[in-house]
Amino acid sequence: MKCFAVIGMGSIAKRHIANLRFLYPEDKIFVVSSSGKNRNEIEGIDAVVEIDQLISINPSYVIVASPAPFHVDTARMLLEKNISVLIEKPLASTYNASAAFEIFCKSKKREAKIGVGYCLRFLPSARFVKEYLENDQLGVLYNVECNVGQYLPEWRADKSYKESVSASKALGGGALLELSHELDFLLWMLGDLTLQYSRLRCTHELELDVEEIADLILVSQKGVYVSVHLDFIQKFTQRKCEFIGEKGRLVWDLVENSVKLYRSKLVETLYLDVDYDKNKMYIDMLRAFENLEQQEFDKIATVESSTKVMKLIDEAKQFNARGGIA
Numbered sequence: 001m002k003c004f005a006v007i008g009m010g011s012i013a014k015r016h017i018a019n020l021r022f023l024y025p026e027d028k029i030f031v032v033s034s035s036g037k038n039r040n041e042i043e044g045i046d047a048v049v050e051i052d053q054l055i056s057i058n059p060s061y062v063i064v065a066s067p068a069p070f071h072v073d074t075a076r077m078l079l080e081k082n083i084s085v086l087i088e089k090p091l092a093s094t095y096n097a098s099a100a101f102e103i104f105c106k107s108k109k110r111e112a113k114i115g116v117g118y119c120l121r122f123l124p125s126a127r128f129v130k131e132y133l134e135n136d137q138l139g140v141l142y143n144v145e146c147n148v149g150q151y152l153p154e155w156r157a158d159k160s161y162k163e164s165v166s167a168s169k170a171l172g173g174g175a176l177l178e179l180s181h182e183l184d185f186l187l188w189m190l191g192d193l194t195l196q197y198s199r200l201r202c203t204h205e206l207e208l209d210v211e212e213i214a215d216l217i218l219v220s221q222k223g224v225y226v227s228v229h230l231d232f233i234q235k236f237t238q239r240k241c242e243f244i245g246e247k248g249r250l251v252w253d254l255v256e257n258s259v260k261l262y263r264s265k266l267v268e269t270l271y272l273d274v275d276y277d278k279n280k281m282y283i284d285m286l287r288a289f290e291n292l293e294q295q296e297f298d299k300i301a302t303v304e305s306s307t308k309v310m311k312l313i314d315e316a317k318q319f320n321a322r323g324g325i326a
Contacts, residue, residue: 003028005054007074008065009042010165011156012088016063017044019283030054034066034074055081061113061289062086067165068093068172072101075114079105084113086289090180091116091306093172095314098307105303113292118184118301122281122288125259127299128271129243129252130189132259138245144190144226145242146182148254149234152206166232167208174210176200176313179230182241183309184301186218186226192308193218193226198316203233216316 004020004027006013013031020029021044028046032054042048051074054062061084064074072092075085092098105114120126132138153161165171166178187193196219200211212233218226239254248263250270257278259271288299 001027003030003046003057003059005030005032005049005057005059005062006065007032007051007062008034008067008088010065010067011158013063013065014042015279015282016065016088016286017042019279019286020044020063023283023286028057030057030059034070051077055083059083063117064088067168068177069097069170072097076101076104079110079112079114082110082112084289086115086117086286087306088117089119089184089301089306090172090177090313091303091310093177095307095310098303098310102303102307113289114303115289115292116301116303116306117285118181118306119281119285120181120185120254121188121299121301122284123254123257123278124273124276125252125254125257125271126185128259129241129250132250132270133189133243137247138243138250139247141190141222141224141243141245143244144186144224145244146186146226146228146240148179148182148229148239149231150179150237150239151235152212152232161206162208167206167210169209173208175212175214175230175232176316178232179214180309180313182228182230183312184305185241186228187305187308187312188301190220190222190224190226192221193312194220195312195315195319198319200317200320205233208232214316216312218312 004024006016031042031045031048032051033048062078063086064071065088068090071087075087078085152166156164161167166173197217199215201213202208203212206212213231216228237255241252243250248261251260257273257276261268261270292300
């Protein structure tokens with residue numbers, strides 16, 4: 001009998017627990033409380049244990065779903081015991097922590113697997129867009145416009161938004177870290193990106209100590225101009241990425257789960273699946289992680305790719321702190 005574990009008891013941890021139980025109905029599933037305080041019973045698990053107990057159990061792999069500042073220390077502890085680790089995004093709360101962890105991971109060859117949970121890579125529409133661009137079906141790519149807005153008070157029904165990780169600077173909150181999926185899939189699709197400009201803002205509406213709005217300008221190695229807008233304040237959720245090329249404008253709508261091509265007098269729907277269950281991308285990610293040696297390697301975000309995300313976030317914060325001076 002196998003066993004698996006999740007570190008953390010928040011909303012994303014509970015999703016992972018449910019998905020592990022779905023994938024492995026007969027196996028053991030353990031949970032570690034990242035805070036050490038919440039011992040409430042969680043459906044679908046065999047026991048709540050301490051980290052030392054978990055290490056002695058030697059699970060097949062562990063999902064680290066604690067707040068971001070604790071990710072790399074926990075992962076390092078498990079990897080040193082040769083236990084495979086899937087870390088929830090973002091990899092860490094700072095670039096320095098990510099970079100140091102990347103050095104640690106490269107310092108010694110290990111049998112244990114490691115990945116980072118940027119699950120949007122597992123949307124079929126994401127794969128469609130990536131392959132469309134790789135096959136040059138849009139021709140020369142000129143611009144990319146990425147826009148995501150979600151109203152933070154409506155994210156989680158079980159608690160006040162002000163009590164959430166997303167709202168806490170100390171726990172790795174803010175639009176840049178919480179919505180870093182966009183930076184990950186842009187790096188995945190376009191290659192390395194260089195920050196040109198950033199502006200981070202807070203509103204009086206949510207009264208948070210983290211950025212609620214982030215606007216970035218990036219440039220790819222091929223000279224593609226990329227604008228990214230992330231926010232916690234849009235009342236009607238949107239998540240779109242538009243690619244402007246010589247053969248038209250490709251619009252990927254992640255809420256509608258569609259990909260459309262706009263040309264001078266024609267709109268063509270290239271992909272549409274409104275009934276897609278988005279929990280499936282999480283399940284597919286877990287399946288890919290378990291079979292990392294055999295397949296799906298290009299889908300799972302790595303420590304290296306996730307450190308590049310953290311580097312862009314760090315540069316955006318520094319640029320903004322300097323008052324927009326490069």
